[in-house]
Amino acid sequence: MSLLTIRDLRVTYGTGTAAVRGVDLTVAAGRKLGVAGESGCGKSTLALALLRLLPPTARLTGEILLDGEDVLTMKWGRLRAVRWAGASIVFQGAMHSLNAVHRIGDQIAEPLLVHRRATPNAARERVGTLLEQVGLPAARASAYPHELSGGQRQRVMIAMALACEPRLIVADEPTTALDVMIQAQVLRLLERLVTEQDISLVMISHDLAVLADTCDRLAVMYAGRVVEEGPARDVYDAARHPYGRALSAAFPRIGDPASRLAPRGLPGDPPDPAALPPGCTFHPRCPVALPTCASQDPPLAPAAPGHRAACVLTTGSPA
């Protein structure tokens, strides 16, 4: 059975922005799903929705089944129990997520104590073990966030995410703020730890090369929808959607910062969610668009074994 099943998830912010428009995805226990796409395509909204961390004015519909239980209809008490212990999240900017005036050891211990996973003494010991697991000396527990480098702070975030032994970790651009060498080290660490501990991973990144290197499967989002999904190497090496192809061409190597906002070979920007073009939302930027693409919005459909794409060119003849 899948650990995570997302069915027809739709998220509309209080401003009326439809940021996620009908996403269906599954993640099997112990597997890693990468979610790629340019800025503004709805990746972070999807990540935050998984733990219901969106602002209260956001409207969510559909289903997010975590081990068969719908996160969207959970009572608050149950949701609090599931956060950290069932699923935890690693954000991009550790400096914003860590509390500047508390020692990092106390911050890692907090979920353990809140979830009554450990007595204060046992929690101190577990903090030391967790720090060592993420490659930091146990004695760093007494440090404050500003005494650590960016890479070390991100390791602390990973230790916090692992603390309560969750079944799922959601990592939203976990290394983007770091330099390329450190990015690779932190990604390797995260990948190794989730593999060793049989934790499922949903990893969000704009960088398809990073995801192809880390994940089993890849989903490519565009304008709030998944337009392609399949085995990671297959999506990276042989994308079936023109947007997937453009992204993999834009990220020939891991962490290329120049590609961040303007992927090479792909002019223009993703559409404003308030003014989506008719038909396939990618057609105005698509190098191979047909006239029919301006009026037809194809659903995700099989494009190769275990690989789906939403494009008339790969999944069926245009009407």
Ligand code: ADP
């Ligand atoms: P990504 O992670 O792919 O960059 P986001 O999920 O951050 O995409 O954003 C998707 C869309 O939702 C964007 O148009 C963005 O402006 C909008 N959005 C994100 N957060 C909010 C918010 N709190 N209120 C209103 N709109 C938002």
